[in-house]
Structure formats: C-alpha cells, structure tokens
Amino acid sequence: MGLGNIIRAELPLGPFDKADFNLFPTLVQVHCFDNHPANDDIVNFIENCKNMSDWPKDVGHGSTSAMHYDPVEKAHGSTNCLDLPEFEKLKRDIENRLVDYTRTVGIAGVELTKSWFNIQEAEGFVAEHRHDLSIVSGAYYPYVDEGSAPIVFRNPISGPKIAERPERNTEFSTDGMEFNPRSGMLVLFPSWLYHRSYYNKTKKRITVSFNTRHLEVCYHDLENPHQFK
C-alpha cells in the first residue's frame, strides 16, 4: 500500500453514464515467423535427432529433448537447443521478440536459459504445467500439421471466483484461452501461467520451448526504484 506505483484509471472527459475498465490483464504475445529462413534446417534437425526421450506418463505423451540424459554433463535436459548452430537465427529472432514482450509488460530484460523441443504425434498431449524459476516462457512451432492441438492457458484468477457462476463465456468469466498453432508461430507468456495442450489429432506437431531469467538489473533504469528497497 502507498508505494506510489499506482496506475490511475481515467474516467472519460466530460459527462458520461458508464465506463468499463479491464484491469490487471495477463499479456500473451503471438508473433508470426512465416517463412523463417531457418525453419527447414530446424525441422530437419529435430526430425533426425536421436537424443529424444518419451515424456513421463503424468507429464504428457510424445517425445522430447528435455528429458534426454546427457552422459557427458551427467544431467537431464542439459542441452540448450537454441545454442545449436541450426537454431542460431531463430534464437536471435526470439531474443528480439523477448525484448518487445518485457518492454510491453514493464519488466527488466531477460535472457534465454533453457530450451528444448517436443514432437507430438496423434494422441500426443502435454499435461497442465507452469515453468518454475523462469520469467517469460515461449513456444515456437517450426512445423505443425493443420488442425494440430491448441495450447491452452488457464485463467490465473479462477481461484477467487468460487462465489460466482459463469452464465456465458466472456473474457472475464472464461476458464481458459486457447491458441491454435500454425507453422512459424511464436507464443510468449509469463512462466507462471499454467498451460497445456489437448490431445493432438494430427500426425505432427513440433514445438521448441524455452525459459528465461532476468538480465542483471540496472537500478538506474528503474522508474520506481524505492519499491525494491
């Protein structure tokens, strides 16, 4: 309370009868990389990758590079696929879009930490999850068959709505929102936002997923530095 970092909603100028405010929204950004020059190489790399494992049954159904045990690093999922040469151009483009996302939200810049890819075929799915320890996460679809399963975000404020009963689906009452993927689409979202993918009905749905962490914060850039004391 009283930190001075309050946004003021503005009433319409002059006489008015009613004004609506859509407060505290969650930003999900969709970028389109149609005909991305690296796409063919990326899809080719992923389809021929040998270091794939099945998701555990409670996590989903499909194959992923995230669970691969690296005998050199002696760890699971140590491969950061966006650091591979085939992904170099895509990585740069994702980093640029992350700048746009963080500026729009008003949070400090981020850098990629971990990235992996998944292949879902018919009946593939990913159970609901969030990306702990990350700031902004993303899903890039280098190739998806038309009609592939959507990514579905759960309404983060459904908990306190226990006292009300939805009468019809609106942006205020909905339990979730889904996005149908298409080849070349990048979706950026806050890592705390629970999401999943439905059962896939197509033959191929390829995803490159990634997490981020904050770059070192420059306190001179803060608009309200006192809030971090």
Added chain:
Amino acid sequence: MRPPEPQHFAMFPTLVSSWNIKGHPCEKTVIDMIETWEQVGQHRLVKGGESSYLTGNEQFLSDKRVVDLWKTLQSCCDTYCEEAGIDYTLISTSWFNKMSEGATVGAHRHERSVISGAYYPYIADGSNPLVLESPIQQLRMNDCIIKNTNFSTYDQSVPIHSGILVIFPSWLKHYVDPNPSEKRYVISFNTIRHADKGYVRTVKDYRMEDQNGTR
C-alpha cells in the same frame, strides 16, 4: 525489413465498471440519512472515520426512502453481470462509511458476496480514490518490475467524484489511502446470487414487490 507487429492478447482481465448517477432523485435524501443516522460506530478497517457496518447484516438501502436508489444500483448490478457473463445477483447487505481528513480504509475483500459496489453520494474535491489490488500479484514472485504498465501494476486506482458508482468482483482486494479532504461519504453493498435469494430471509427484490403491490 521491420518484422510484423505482434498480436497482443490482454488476457483474463478483471471487469470494473463505473457509472455516473450524479443528480439521482435520492441523492439529497441519502446524504441527509447519512448525516443523521444514529447507528454508527467504529469499524476496524475504517480508521479515523465512522461506519454503519456494525453487525454485518446492515440493510441501509432497504430503507423505503431510498428504494429508487436501490433499483438503480440493482439495475447496474444486472448490467455488470451481463457483461461479465456471470449469474445475476441481488443486493444483500448495504452500509455507509463517513470519512474525514486522514481517514483510511484498510485493504480488504468482501467474503460471501459475488459482486460489490461503492456509491459516492457526496465527496469533497480532492478525496482519495478507491484503489484495487492486482489479483495476480502473488504469482509474480520472479518478476523484476521496472515500469508501471497495465500488465505490471500491483495497484490501480479508480477515480471518484460525487455521484460515481463503482462495481467490482467482491474477491478483489481494495483500500483507501489517507483521505486529504474533509468529507467523503460512500455507500457500500454486497450481493448474493439471485438464484439463492430464497435462502436469505432479509434479502428482498423490490422490483418484484412493486409488481406484487406489496410495498
């Protein structure tokens, strides 16, 4: 070549609606009632002010002198529910707070209510706004916020002046910072689902009583 602009989806917003009913036929009556009401006292949330909220089952808006105000507020509740896409509600309890200079209202929500409202029949110029707290604040433990935006803000103030009605979900935490003006009157109310009205004896739908000729 510039990349195409991203599509921004401002998802899962919380609806807060504001009406301007300044000059309502009951305005003067309701101000007189507030100024002469005897059942007022201290409330733990209203520091430096007085409140008619004493038992938790106050029915200030059920007074027959302000039934037209009740109907207006109820109509606004109906509109809010339609726009939000939730079941209709019915005003259940109502009370008022009188605040003078320096008075505050601590952060709180209205449990056992669906939507709530705050109607300001009179506030002096310069009175403090109603401040609403972000319901997603607790999810953002990792975020380093460097700029206040509609997406990052933890608090959003809704400006008020005499005659403003604000309706918001009852689960949304809200508060008032120390008030700098000499007089700030607010009538607050809670609601229940309309379908539940049979379970609460004290709740009446005055529109139905008009139709039945029982008032």
